[in-house]
Amino acid sequence: MTVIQVVFFLVAAFTTAAAFLVVLAKNIVHCAIALVFTFFGVAALYVLLDAEFLAAVQVLLYVGGITILLLFAIMLTSRISARGVKIMNEQVGVSAVVVFAIFALMAIASLKGFALVGSPPPASYATASLGRLLLTTYVLPFEAVSILLLAAMVGAIILARREREKD
Amino acid sequence: MVPLSHYLILSAVLFAIGMFGALTRRNAIGILMALELMFNAVNLNFVAFSRYLPSTMLQGQIFAIFVITIAAAEAAVGLAIVLGLYRNFKTINVDEINLMKW
Amino acid sequence: MKLVILVPLLPLIGVLINGLFGAKIRGRAHLVAVSASGLSCLVAFLVLFQAAGGGVLDWDLYSWLKVGDFRVPIGILVDPLSVVMMLVVTFVGFLIHVYSIGYMHDDRSYARFFTYLNLFMFSMLVLVLANNYLLMFLGWEGVGLCSYLLIGFWYEKKSAADAGKKAFIVNRIGDAGFLLGLFLIWSVFGSLKYSEVFKAVDPALGTGIYTAVTLLLFVGAMGKSAQLPLYVWLPDAMEGPTPVSALIHAATMVTAGVYMVARSSPLFDLAPFSLEVVAWVGGLTAVFSASIALVQNDIKRVVAYSTISQLGYMFLGAGAGAYASAIFHLGTHAFFKALLFLGAGSVIHSLHGEQDIRKMGGLWKAMPITAWTFLLASLANAGIFPLAGFWSKDEILFNAFKHGMTVPWLLGLIGAFLTAFYMFRLFFLVFTGRFRGDAHAAQHLHESPPNMAYPLVVLAFFSVTVGLVFGFPPDHGIYHRFVAPMFEAVHEAAGKAAHASLSSEVGMAALSLTIAFLGVLLAYQFYMKKPELPGLLADRMKGVYRLLLNKYWVDELYQAIFVNFGKRVCAFLWGVDSGVVDGAVNRSSWLTVRLSFLSAWNDLKIVDGMVNGIADLIQGGSLNLRRLQTGIVQNYILAMSLGILGMLVLYLFVFR
Numbered sequence: 001m002t003v004i005q006v007v008f009f010l011v012a013a014f015t016t017a018a019a020f021l022v023v024l025a026k027n028i029v030h031c032a033i034a035l036v037f038t039f040f041g042v043a044a045l046y047v048l049l050d051a052e053f054l055a056a057v058q059v060l061l062y063v064g065g066i067t068i069l070l071l072f073a074i075m076l077t078s079r080i081s082a083r084g085v086k087i088m089n090e091q092v093g094v095s096a097v098v099v100f101a102i103f104a105l106m107a108i109a110s111l112k113g114f115a116l117v118g119s120p121p122p123a124s125y126a127t128a129s130l131g132r133l134l135l136t137t138y139v140l141p142f143e144a145v146s147i148l149l150l151a152a153m154v155g156a157i158i159l160a161r162r163e164r165e166k167d
Numbered sequence: 168m169v170p171l172s173h174y175l176i177l178s179a180v181l182f183a184i185g186m187f188g189a190l191t192r193r194n195a196i197g198i199l200m201a202l203e204l205m206f207n208a209v210n211l212n213f214v215a216f217s218r219y220l221p222s223t224m225l226q227g228q229i230f231a232i233f234v235i236t237i238a239a240a241e242a243a244v245g246l247a248i249v250l251g252l253y254r255n256f257k258t259i260n261v262d263e264i265n266l267m268k269w
Numbered sequence: 270m271k272l273v274i275l276v277p278l279l280p281l282i283g284v285l286i287n288g289l290f291g292a293k294i295r296g297r298a299h300l301v302a303v304s305a306s307g308l309s310c311l312v313a314f315l316v317l318f319q320a321a322g323g324g325v326l327d328w329d330l331y332s333w334l335k336v337g338d339f340r341v342p343i344g345i346l347v348d349p350l351s352v353v354m355m356l357v358v359t360f361v362g363f364l365i366h367v368y369s370i371g372y373m374h375d376d377r378s379y380a381r382f383f384t385y386l387n388l389f390m391f392s393m394l395v396l397v398l399a400n401n402y403l404l405m406f407l408g409w410e411g412v413g414l415c416s417y418l419l420i421g422f423w424y425e426k427k428s429a430a431d432a433g434k435k436a437f438i439v440n441r442i443g444d445a446g447f448l449l450g451l452f453l454i455w456s457v458f459g460s461l462k463y464s465e466v467f468k469a470v471d472p473a474l475g476t477g478i479y480t481a482v483t484l485l486l487f488v489g490a491m492g493k494s495a496q497l498p499l500y501v502w503l504p505d506a507m508e509g510p511t512p513v514s515a516l517i518h519a520a521t522m523v524t525a526g527v528y529m530v531a532r533s534s535p536l537f538d539l540a541p542f543s544l545e546v547v548a549w550v551g552g553l554t555a556v557f558s559a560s561i562a563l564v565q566n567d568i569k570r571v572v573a574y575s576t577i578s579q580l581g582y583m584f585l586g587a588g589a590g591a592y593a594s595a596i597f598h599l600g601t602h603a604f605f606k607a608l609l610f611l612g613a614g615s616v617i618h619s620l621h622g623e624q625d626i627r628k629m630g631g632l633w634k635a636m637p638i639t640a641w642t643f644l645l646a647s648l649a650n651a652g653i654f655p656l657a658g659f660w661s662k663d664e665i666l667f668n669a670f671k672h673g674m675t676v677p678w679l680l681g682l683i684g685a686f687l688t689a690f691y692m693f694r695l696f697f698l699v700f701t702g703r704f705r706g707d708a709h710a711a712q713h714l715h716e717s718p719p720n721m722a723y724p725l726v727v728l729a730f731f732s733v734t735v736g737l738v739f740g741f742p743p744d745h746g747i748y749h750r751f752v753a754p755m756f757e758a759v760h761e762a763a764g765k766a767a768h769a770s771l772s773s774e775v776g777m778a779a780l781s782l783t784i785a786f787l788g789v790l791l792a793y794q795f796y797m798k799k800p801e802l803p804g805l806l807a808d809r810m811k812g813v814y815r816l817l818l819n820k821y822w823v824d825e826l827y828q829a830i831f832v833n834f835g836k837r838v839c840a841f842l843w844g845v846d847s848g849v850v851d852g853a854v855n856r857s858s859w860l861t862v863r864l865s866f867l868s869a870w871n872d873l874k875i876v877d878g879m880v881n882g883i884a885d886l887i888q889g890g891s892l893n894l895r896r897l898q899t900g901i902v903q904n905y906i907l908a909m910s911l912g913i914l915g916m917l918v919l920y921l922f923v924f925r
Binding site: 002004005008012015016019020022023028031032035038039042045046048049050051053054057058061062065066069070072073074076077085086087088089090091092095096098099100102103106107110111114126129130133134137138141145148149151152153155156157158159160 | 173183188192194196203207215224225231232233235236239240243246247250
């Protein structure tokens with residue numbers, strides 16, 4: 001067992017535990033916090049995969065942006081103290097079975113198909129390549145995404161606006 | 168060395184957990200959170216493939232960037248919808264909202 | 270000469286006017302009818318003058334039937350034979366129309382009588398003037414119909430209605446034979462027109478065909494002209510009014526058979542067997558009916574049997590090949606027989622309906638005109654020189670003897686004796702001696718009014734003169750020269766140019782005259798000098814007397830054999846019809862009702878069931894399927910995940 005493997009397993013365990021918490025926690029704010037931990041875990045995994053830029057973007061956007069959004073939404077909408085209200089709906093059993101089956105199949109597929117004794121090729125400087133790629137080969141999606149973001153912003157504002165008759 | 172399959176199995180686990188949450192949580196925001204979890208699992212998958220498979224194009228990472236971007240946009244719009252839902256129904260437990268029932 | 274079409278047309282117009290408007294012009298119906306028949310007679314004379322020069326007209330007016338090869342026109346033939354017949358019919362017919370004005374004066378259905386009379390004239394003229402067998406048959410049937418209508422004129426009287434039916438039915442039997450003859454003619458000769466048939470007559474075809482055709486035609490003549498055995502309707506026909514008896518059953522309709530035989534002479538001449546049959550039947554009928562006339566007590570019956578007897582003479586002549594003589598006798602007979610009937614009618618009219626001669630007698634003083642004319646007619650009928658009947662009857666007997674038909678000739682002689690006897694029996698009983706009726710009738714004895722007396726006189730005049738003027742010398746007189754072209758060629762072909770000497774002819778005439786005188790003398794003895802003789806003779810020969818009085822029981826025989834048998838057959842068939850046919854119809858309708866019930870059940874249960882079943886299926890399906898739409902989004906997500914699971918399974922394990 002090398003150091004990398006150990007680190008990997010630790011980070012994986014941490015992320016998995018946090019993920020479980022996200023799904024199973026009673027208090028919705030606890031879910032949000034657990035989600036933050038999950039994001040961090042995934043960012044760590046990115047670093048392990050030599051995708052440093054992506055790890056930074058992950059933390060910035062997910063933790064810094066989305067989590068805040070979620071927290072705001074939670075504050076605006078829910079009665080935080082959930083007294084005796086169940087958090088799971090009736091299809092828990094069926095979903096557990098289905099989800100487990102899907103996981104099993106995917107795992108089998110991964111193991112069967114990609115039993116590469118992973119010696120990854122030598123790493124290069126990913127960030128520079130990313131930047132270059134984004135502005136040459138993938139410039140079209142890049143621009144399209146910006147329009148998408150504009151649309152999303154406008155949409156979100158309109159959707160969340162209070163009705164006029166209350167004023 | 169960590170074999171690729173480990174990363175893949177990990178992403179499968181995260182995806183499964185996220186799916187379970189999406190299927191079972193009653194709180195709408197909880198569902199969105201589970202959705203984010205699924206996105207992350209998918210990103211992990213992409214990046215792992217882009218690292219381990221011989222290629223100089225880094226498609227996986229590019230894809231992951233775009234996924235993150237779109238996830239953010241989607242989260243914004245989704246939460247706006249949840250707020251609208253809360254205003255109209257005074258609840259964000261999705262199984263209490265069944266206007267489209269037969 | 271084409272004016273001839275007016276001859277039948279004028280009576281037809283009379284029929285239409287009297288038939289449609291008879292009810293309105295009741296008392297004046299005779300104006301229409303009499304003028305129609307009078308004008309018709311006038312036109313007939315005009316045609317005679319044109320035809321006397323030898324003109325012949327075969328005129329097709331209109332194409333009546335056209336079916337493939339079968340072509341029959343409506344056409345008129347004007348030749349000596351048809352001219353003679355036409356004259357007899359129109360002239361005697363006209364006189365009888367005038368007579369009817371007085372005789373039917375008090376009758377309820379005055380207009381109807383004249384309608385039928387004109388209709389009869391029309392049909393008889395069609396019969397006589399036709400130029401083909403089918404049109405003749407049309408006229409034949411027409412006169413049969415009129416006979417029925419006029420015999421049963423007083424239809425409320427059962428005996429009259431029955432007599433009409435009897436006449437029509439017996440005629441029908443004859444008509445069946447006639448029709449078969451027509452069919453045979455058409456199938457052998459290919460046409461029904463006289464000109465075409467007679468042109469196609471060829472001895473080479475063999476006598477068999479001709480015998481068959483002519484015998485069948487003669488069956489028709491037997492029915493229409495009341496010969497043995499189809500004569501039974503004529504005595505019963507006396508139920509009709511006397512003018513009817515005079516016109517139809519003396520002068521015209523019954524002579525249609527003789528005309529038909531004469532017209533078909535080319536055919537008969539090639540069938541010697543048929544000619545024999547005709548002569549024998551004629552002779553036998555002459556004697557048979559004369560014998561019945563000896564003892565009858567109804568004045569009209571006696572004259573009726575006399576008619577049958579004289580018709581027998583005509584056929585005797587025709588059978589001997591002397592067609593011209595037969596037609597000549599037809600003409601003379603028309604005059605004196607009509608006169609006899611009209612005279613009888615005059616007597617009956619005066620006695621207010623009494624017809625039994627045992628209640629008559631001594632009417633000479635009260636009805637002189639009637640008595641004189643009746644006497645002249647009786648002399649003519651008996652064949653006394655120089656009246657009309659002598660010339661024609663004598664010619665017939667002479668020709669029969671000349672052509673070797675000895676037995677028919679003998680029968681004719683016997684008949685002549687009987688004829689003279691019964692005619693003068695009738696005359697003496699009715700007009701001489703003391704009146705034997707009741708006192709009330711005796712007071713009302715009177716002569717007939719002028720419109721009845723004048724025709725009697727006219728007919729008497731012709732009965733006396735016609736024979737001498739047209740028939741002297743025998744076989745070569747004006748009449749014979751006129752009709753000679755009709756029968757000459759045929760006679761030559763048949764090779765019966767048996768010339769007899771003048772002396773034998775005179776001797777023959779003397780013989781028949783003597784026989785007739787003997788008859789008159791015997792009648793004089795029986796009924797004038799010693800009136801008790803008839804009674805004594807009747808007692809001595811009771812059986813014979815009863816046989817004759819009951820007309821040989823022929824009517825009863827026919828009733829037993831044919832009529833009752835026919836009735837039984839009809840009853841049986843009626844039973845079949847109502848039992849089998851009606852039963853079948855009713856059963857099938859019952860069956861249909863049952864079957865329709867089955868069909869209805871099928872429609873309701875099965876067809877509707879299927880339709881409703883499909884609808885119920887869809888409804889049930891959709892009722893259950895809609896439960897998928899819970900409205901809860903996570904259920905939908907679950908469904909999608911199940912789909913993803915399925916896809917994964919497929920990709921991993923099925924599509925390797």
